[in-house]
Amino acid sequence: MERVAGAVVGSVVGDALGAPFEFGPAGAFSARFPVPGTGGEMCGGGGWDIGEATDDTQMALHVAESLVERGDLDLPDIFSRFQRWATDEPKDIGLQTDDVLTSGLPWDQAAAAHFRRSHHAAGNGSLMRATPSAVYFARDGRQATMDAARRIAALTHGDPAAWEGTAIFHDLVRVALNGADPLDDLPQTLAAIHPDHRERYSTVLDPKWHPDQATEVNGAIWPCLGSAVWALRTTRGYEDAIRAAIDLGGDTDTVAAVTGGLAGAVYGLAAIPTRWTEVLHVPLPGSGGRTLRLPELLNLADDLMGTGLRTG
Ligand SMILES: [Mg+2]
Numbered sequence: 480m481e482r483v484a485g486a487v488v489g490s491v492v493g494d495a496l497g498a499p500f501e502f503g504p505a506g507a508f509s510a511r512f513p514v515p516g517t518g519g520e521m522c523g524g525g526g527w528d529i530g531e532a533t534d535d536t537q538m539a540l541h542v543a544e545s546l547v548e549r550g551d552l553d554l555p556d557i558f559s560r561f562q563r564w565a566t567d568e569p570k571d572i573g574l575q576t577d578d579v580l581t582s583g584l585p586w587d588q589a590a591a592a593h594f595r596r597s598h599h600a601a602g603n604g605s606l607m608r609a610t611p612s613a614v615y616f617a618r619d620g621r622q623a624t625m626d627a628a629r630r631i632a633a634l635t636h637g638d639p640a641a642w643e644g645t646a647i648f649h650d651l652v653r654v655a656l657n658g659a660d661p662l663d664d665l666p667q668t669l670a671a672i673h674p675d676h677r678e679r680y681s682t683v684l685d686p687k688w689h690p691d692q693a694t695e696v697n698g699a700i701w702p703c704l705g706s707a708v709w710a711l712r713t714t715r716g717y718e719d720a721i722r723a724a725i726d727l728g729g730d731t732d733t734v735a736a737v738t739g740g741l742a743g744a745v746y747g748l749a750a751i752p753t754r755w756t757e758v759l760h761v762p763l764p765g766s767g768g769r770t771l772r773l774p775e776l777l778n779l780a781d782d783l784m785g786t787g788l789r790t791g
Pocket residue numbers: 533534535571732733
């Protein structure tokens with residue numbers, strides 16, 4: 480439970496901490512907050528209040544609530560929650576996600592139609608919202624959690640590269656929740672993805688890879704996932720991992736949300752500073768005007784872990 484709550488809350492904290500630094504240069508976070516542990520890092524800015532999480536978390540929570548309320552993977556239900564969210568004026572929404580959700584096409588055709596048109600749909604938008612589903616499907620084992628990841632990713636992202644990257648993240652979280660080191664297990668995780676995508680993910684997940692070597696901006700899924708794993712690998716705790724992720728600049732809220740989900744699963748809720756969790760809040764468009772805070776997030780984490788009633 481400690482790891483499950485760490486993953487769910489850790490991702491939201493990363494999103495809220497990174498949001499004010501989005502599109503900024505590398506090193507901006509540590510220039511402003513040079514000494515870890517000092518406080519004040521949850522600073523708001525760029526249109527975000529102090530402790531306010533962004534679209535990454537909003538979409539993740541819609542996935543979470545669908546899984547909990549439907550009791551299983553209900554893809555049309557997730558898609559219609561996304562649509563309600565997209566048309567309820569979220570402060571931010573990915574361009575591609577917006578295109579797909581407002582296209583008017585059915586849930587199982589909208590993303591594919593977008594990909595046929597654009598040939599370019601490997602943004603990090605399916606990865607950024609994957610922590611709750613990674614938690615929910617962890618108990619079902621590697622193959623099942625990776626398949627669930629692919630199917631949820633495919634609701635908005637027609638590019639199989641996005642499915643495979645999201646599937647890798649699901650499996651890394653699964654391994655961490657089991658108490659093992661997801662970095663040790665990387666070869667097995669990579670062996671389970673589609674062969675067409677293995678080389679590119681092997682490159683960005685290699686211990687020798689550094690985010691400076693990225694061949695795309697970190698709004699793309701490969702460097703985003705690679706940067707999160709790099710941040711986990713090169714630091715020794717939740718706070719330092721998040722700092723490293725935000726300091727990369729660029730798509731800081733998403734890279735930190737992904738890092739936070741993974742680092743939270745590894746280090747657990749107790750490793751996340753309470754000065755960050757106590758100001759956390761998620762206004763949730765498409766939910767009838769609700770705002771979720773730490774107690775609601777912990778309840779959701781509890782529900783995602785489940786009661787053993789689910790038969791899979
Ligand atoms: Mg965002």
